[in-house]
Amino acid sequence: xxxxxxxxxxxxxxxxxxxxxxxxxxxxxxxxxxxxxxxxxxxxxxxxxxxxxxxxxxxxxxxxxxxxxxxxxxxxxxxxxxxxxxxxxxxxxxxxxxxxxxxxxxxxxxxxxxxxxxxxxxxxxxxxxxxxxxxxxxxxxxxxxxxxxxxxxxxxxxxxxxxxxxxxxxxxxxxxxxxxxxxxxxxxxxxxxxxxxxxxxxxxxxxxxxxxxxxxxxxxxxxxxxxxxxxxxxxxxxxxxxxxxxxxxxxxxxxxxxxxxxxxxxxxxxxxxxxxxxxxxxxxxxxxxxxxxxxxxxxxxxxxxxxxxxxxxxxxxxxxxxxxxxxxxxxxxxxxxxxxxxxxxxxxxxxxxxxxxxxxxxxxxxxxxxxxxxxxxxxxxxxxxxxxxxxx
Amino acid sequence: xxxxxxxxxxxxxxxxxxxxxxxxxxxxxxxxxxxxxxxxxxxxxxxxxxxxxxxxxxxxxxxxxxxxxxxxxxxxxxxxxxxxxxxxxxxxxxxxxxxxxxxxxxxxxxxxxxxxxxxxxxxxxxxxxxxxxxxxxxxxxxxxxxxxxxxxxxxxxxxxxxxxxxxxxxxxxxxxxxxxxxxxxxxxxxxxxxxxxxxxxxxxxxxxxxxxxxxxxxxxxxxxxxxxxxxxxxxxxxxxxxxxxxxxxxxxxxxxxxxxxxxxxxxxxxxxxxxxxxxxxxxxxxxxxxxxxxxxxxxxxxxxxxxxxxxx
Numbered sequence: 199x200x201x202x203x204x205x206x207x208x209x210x211x212x213x214x215x216x217x218x219x220x221x222x223x224x225x226x227x228x229x230x231x232x233x234x235x236x237x238x239x240x241x242x243x244x245x246x247x248x249x250x251x252x253x254x255x256x257x258x259x260x261x262x263x264x265x266x267x268x269x270x271x272x273x274x275x276x277x278x279x280x281x282x283x284x285x286x287x288x289x290x291x292x293x294x295x296x297x298x299x300x301x302x303x304x305x306x307x308x309x310x311x312x313x314x315x316x317x318x319x320x321x322x323x324x325x326x327x328x329x330x331x332x333x334x335x336x337x338x339x340x341x342x343x344x345x346x347x348x349x350x351x352x353x354x355x356x357x358x359x360x361x362x363x364x365x366x367x368x369x370x371x372x373x374x375x376x377x378x379x380x381x382x383x384x385x386x387x388x389x390x391x392x393x394x395x396x397x398x399x400x401x402x403x404x405x406x407x408x409x410x411x412x413x414x415x416x417x418x419x420x421x422x423x424x425x426x427x428x429x430x431x432x433x434x435x436x437x438x439x440x441x442x443x444x445x446x447x448x449x450x451x452x453x454x455x456x457x458x459x460x461x462x463x464x465x466x467x468x469x470x471x472x473x474x475x476x477x478x479x480x481x482x483x484x485x486x487x488x489x490x491x492x493x494x495x496x497x498x499x500x501x502x503x504x505x506x507x508x509x510x511x512x513x514x515x516x517x518x519x520x521x522x523x524x525x526x527x528x529x530x531x532x533x534x535x536x537x538x539x540x541x542x543x544x545x546x547x548x549x550x551x552x553x554x555x556x557x558x559x560x561x562x563x564x565x566x567x568x569x570x571x572x573x574x575x576x577x578x579x580x581x582x583x584x585x586x587x588x589x590x
Numbered sequence: 591x592x593x594x595x596x597x598x599x600x601x602x603x604x605x606x607x608x609x610x611x612x613x614x615x616x617x618x619x620x621x622x623x624x625x626x627x628x629x630x631x632x633x634x635x636x637x638x639x640x641x642x643x644x645x646x647x648x649x650x651x652x653x654x655x656x657x658x659x660x661x662x663x664x665x666x667x668x669x670x671x672x673x674x675x676x677x678x679x680x681x682x683x684x685x686x687x688x689x690x691x692x693x694x695x696x697x698x699x700x701x702x703x704x705x706x707x708x709x710x711x712x713x714x715x716x717x718x719x720x721x722x723x724x725x726x727x728x729x730x731x732x733x734x735x736x737x738x739x740x741x742x743x744x745x746x747x748x749x750x751x752x753x754x755x756x757x758x759x760x761x762x763x764x765x766x767x768x769x770x771x772x773x774x775x776x777x778x779x780x781x782x783x784x785x786x787x788x789x790x791x792x793x794x795x796x797x798x799x800x801x802x803x804x805x806x807x808x809x810x811x812x813x814x815x816x817x818x819x820x821x822x823x824x825x826x827x828x829x830x831x832x833x834x835x836x837x838x839x840x841x842x843x844x845x846x847x848x849x850x851x852x853x854x855x856x857x858x859x860x861x862x863x864x865x866x867x868x869x870x871x872x873x874x875x876x877x878x879x880x881x882x883x884x885x886x887x888x889x890x891x892x893x894x895x896x897x898x899x900x901x902x
Binding site: 199202203206209210211213214416419420421423424425426427428429430431586587588589590 | 642673676694695
């Protein structure tokens with residue numbers, strides 16, 4: 199029975215033109231447009247090094263992390279360097295900005311402040327890098343405090359602060375907070391777009407999940423009524439249909455990868471296995487979202503499809519699909535939204551895989567997606583437990 | 591004969607509306623029971639309750655002597671349902687649709703293949719088995735809907751208005767198919783608001799209104815509930831009012847209407863009504879073109895009992 203239903207579920211999914219468009223064709227079409235629209239930007243970005251200024255305050259001079267990070271990111275020996283940095287007085291920085299000679303400047307007093315006049319890609323990159331360094335600084339501070347605490351607990355009051363500082367730097371050297379790898383080569387605007395595209399494709403699996411549920415519930419469709427009077431367990435039917443949806447979704451994602459890698463020449467980095475792992479988990483999260491929408495909303499297929507597409511597109515918008523600035527704004531001002539946004543979990547997972555040497559942030563996103571998926575399924579199960587309905 | 595279905599005191603409420611009100615009836619093995627009633631009378635709700643798709647407030651339902659529950663698979667395996675709405679997959683061919691639904695009941699592929707072919711033959715879709723539903727006319731689609739519900743050769747079949755909006759050819763085909771199912775020994779519950787179908791097919795009738803049984807029995811028993819015996823229509827051009835007044839005074843006449851050159855006379859129970867009328871027309875040299883005599887239909891019974899037409 200399981201195989202019988204699975205076979206026919208696959209057959210119906212692959213012959214459903216609307217589903218095939220949204221899950222297979224639409225991401226490929228959108229990817230092609232992204233490639234056409236952003237390839238020029240990408241080329242010019244690679245050539246352009248961003249002109250910035252740093253106000254040489256005492257705080258900056260004494261802040262090793264900021265000083266070293268910007269020094270590394272502006273190192274002329276590095277052909278992929280991100281910044282061309284001028285170290286100036288505040289008044290001069292203002293002048294440079296006013297005369298459009300720099301994108302923006304960094305003013306480090308009590309807190310680091312990035313001053314820009316417009317909002318564009320370069321401005322966003324400067325803000326983003328500053329934010330990343332700030333995070334690194336926080337981590338270093340916390341680690342240092344913890345090291346000092348350990349020494350105090352050992353009743354060693356002759357603390358060698360230089361030694362602790364070096365120890366902390368050693369710890370953070372290989373951590374995900376290490377932003378020294380950020381260069382104009384790998385800080386790619388287009389890559390973020392492709393990450394959100396894959397996130398969108400994964401979440402579009404929700405439409406497939408929704409169909410799997412609708413076809414099997416008596417209160418959702420005529421076919422569901424017919425299936426419900428058959429001597430077959432609802433669990434078996436739903437599980438086989440959802441599995442067929444998941445496999446269809448994975449085939450769609452696989453085709454998208456093939457297309458973007460071979461036709462659009464997108465470089466997903468060296469960790470292709472992890473990229474696939476994230477896409478697989480992301481698709482599962484997308485599927486579970488569709489299952490939950492199907493179970494919780496009593497509406498026709500078109501309305502539910504609209505709900506899934508709206509959630510997906512809005513999630514992708516917040517995670518930077520229509521402009522990386524949005525991801526930065528949300529991360530900075532309302533981080534909880536992106537922590538709960540499955541599109542951002544997928545985008546951020548790819549992002550961390552591409553930009554960071556370690557996998558902590560990547561696995562954090564994978565686990566977050568799994569938690570999201572299981573939460574959606576748990577909510578759905580509650581609704582699916584019903585065997586009879588008040589009205590159909 | 592043993593009862594295949596036993597419904598006792600079934601009540602189903604939607605908020606303040608009682609869709610089914612303390613309904614009790616039984617269906618015997620091998621019979622076709624017609625469940626009649628206008629839209630909203632509770633026919634489909636009763637069937638959905640019997641099939642354990644809907645919760646109900648009170649009552650009990652037994653099928654094949656066992657309590658019906660959503661997970662009563664041993665009962666469900668012998669039930670076939672043809673719902674009012676066409677329930678097929680647009681993406682599957684006629685053959686695949688029937689094979690899919692049949693496969694939910696029959697595991698053996700060889701047996702299933704045979705059953706599917708037989709179902710296609712029963713509903714006359716041999717020429718269309720590779721067609722997709724979109725390419726089928728309304729009537730053919732209804733036939734496919736029936737084939738999907740009965741391919742597994744169930745002992746008990748629910749047919750919920752299977753002939754709604756179909757062409758006469760498909761309708762005849764469907765009715766012939768239902769007769770064949772009965773001949774094969776199936777027990778059938780047939781809901782409709784088409785009187786003619788009930789009169790052709792059903793052994794027994796239950797008439798529902800507002801969720802209650804207002805009449806039940808064989809066709810003849812139910813028709814006997816009507817106070818009228820006969821309806822006569824005479825096509826007579828420009829009939830003088832004095833003749834109409836005279837006819838109104840005839841024995842057993844209940845009602846006389848003259849409209850659009852048609853004289854319509856309803857008779858209460860009594861004999862030789864038509865003979866008396868013909869004699870009068872001859873004596874008075876009244877010219878007429880056509881004359882029809884009809885027995886009361888189930889619709890007349892329903893009209894008398896509820897004051898409204900079955901198709902209201």
